[in-house]
Amino acid sequence: MLRLVYLYRNLTRNNMRTALTCAAVALPIVIYVLSTAVIDGLDRFLDNAAKQLRLVVSHRASIINPLPSGYRSKIESLDPERTRLRSVCGMGWIGGRIENDSRLLSTLAVQADTFPATFPEFKLTPEELAAWHRDRQAIIVGRATASQFGWKVGDRISIIPSLPPYTPMEFHVISTAPHAADPVTNFCRLDYFDEVRKEADVPTDIVSFFFVKCADKEALDHFGGAIDELFAHSPDQTRTQDEKAFMTEFITQQFDLPTNLTILAAVTIFVAVMAAANTMSMNFRDRINELAVLRSIGFSGLALAGLILCESLLLCGLGGLIGAGIPFVAFNFTSLKELTVPVIQAIIVEPNVCVEAFLVALAVGVVAAVWPAIAATRLTVVAALRNLE
């Protein structure tokens, strides 16, 4: 008890120093939480991709080269009973934007009949499913995109595709995909886009890639090779990967966010260590006489080291609590989520990330206390007391 009081008194002895150190630890922890949240978001996205047991078939030469949409029936013929190969859905990237707006959309035109079976994680309701199958102009918009542009279910929207014929297309929003792993991408029907293409006399019946839903892991491995073999001697050879590998390639090619953010998080933690270590060493120097007195009245060197360590842990723990708490509260309990900034909407701050950040803060406390603690155990009472002013 006495020791706790002593620790408390020590922390409040120099309030300004305690506050500044807490802040200097808290802010890097905020960065740590945010970068980890972004990385986790990507990981979650990739893990979902892996869990779905899907293969992605794209053109061997590059993802831009189109594949004939007729490849679907050939892939399906690999397993006519559909026991191991559940469904095949071809999709074409059409990008898109809306009139008088430079922001680019991410829109995919998909084969409507197999889309719900291939992407069960969308959990479309029976009404949404009915609308999807009934209405050729149906579009499922990403929830982040929907809030960014203010689209609601039932709206009629017009999107200009980034591919020929580049003429505006009318869509009816039937869902904002609350369960989709990717909150940005919109999905419309390929038959509608093909119809538009046919009218404009541009090449039609082509897709960018096929998503193949498999029954189990074994089927996934088997068909991964079997599909490429099937098309090995055809004009358009294919490259089949599992969905996770496919997505990873995309993400790392763009601006390798995971790697860069990890480096950044590591560096900020280093900054926190420097700040905390500085404070602890200053505290040690200021109180060297006091520590000597404690030594001389019988406290062991280890006890002193323990006290210093506890103080450092308290200090950094407090900073960690603040640093992890601010983003947690801000992203879960405030109206920040309603901001229509895609970057913010993509961030989910989960409790376990905050706990992890708090533990990191404690680790910072341990590292910061190492030097003063060692110095405390080695303290020579006489020498320290001699310095008494």
Add this chain to the structure above:
Amino acid sequence: MPLPLYYNWRSLLQRRLSSSLTFILVAVVVFVLSVLLSFAAGINKSLAATGSLDNLLILKPGATSESTSIIKRHEADRLVQVPHVALNAAGAPLISRELCVQTSIPRINANKDPANVAIRGVDTVAFDIHQEVQIASGRKFQLGALEAIVGSAASQRYANLTIGSEITLGRLSNRIYKVVGIFDADGGALESEIWVGRTMLEDAYDRRFHSSVVIRLTDAAHATEAIQYISGPTVQLNAKQEPDYYAELSKTTAQIVELTTILIAIMVVGAIFAVANTMYAAVDGRKREIAMLRTIGFSKASILTAFIVESVLICTCACVAGLAACTLVHGSRRDFLSDTTWTVMAYELRITPAILAVAMGTAILVGAGGALMPALKASRTHVIEALRKA
């Protein structure tokens, strides 16, 4: 009278540990700041170096990049009468029809992960229009031969793109092109491309159309008139001056800068707190010394400046160290996949004068911001009380 700088320097050396911790902290912040900004600067530099104001890049209206644009031959034919088109020595108009396709080529790195490299099919006239393209070694491809020239950035980053090696192209992967030359393009985006003869490429990919047409004007001043003519009823295509087109591709960098700014701002505030902490300790430890200085005649203002100068001094030194560490990454080559063209574009990390200025400014801000409150406290030291405690 101000205190001599020498005094500040000695004071910093006096508390070595805490000075060096502050030093490392600020140096790290400056380092991270500069490296993150150098990504954006590198991409911008590469895109800004691409294209000339004299050139108009013509796409199908609605297309956002060359890779998604289709210009049919008869549409391109309508461009022959565009006003103010420059002529070459032989009197032919400088109009270049181009076809862009992509192919997947493994990178030269441990994973050998594939990159989407742009292949541009051009006629001889293209070299009069894209004047920045210069053969660095080897020679130009011959029309009608399966020969290719490779941009220097692509040649360095992707496997088997050196003179003499072979590239497999074509929709059926049945055209084996031989690399006969390497070209430079002033460090611009074209250096990440592979160039081959257009007609053979159209045939190889079974494309009966062009992706884009590039026109060289006699003078950039006529650009507006020419652009209006092209978008008008006679041609009905969409023209842009080349630099405008490439500037639009740099939207990715805007996002990087945004993200960097937020994260760095948080870090800078943290650093200010850390510096303030150190300076408070310095002021507390030197109460008597300050009182002494006041007694022998230094004014409050000179005490205030002395502490700020001391803090700025160490932050500036740290900034120099951080920037020195940045030279390690300066010039290293990276590439990014543009989400507009879907092709990779190489760039060099660059520490530009602007970044130097921002880094220095940040360091001074951290130093001055952190020292302000402690310095005020120091200047308000009660002389008699401080001396009495001695």
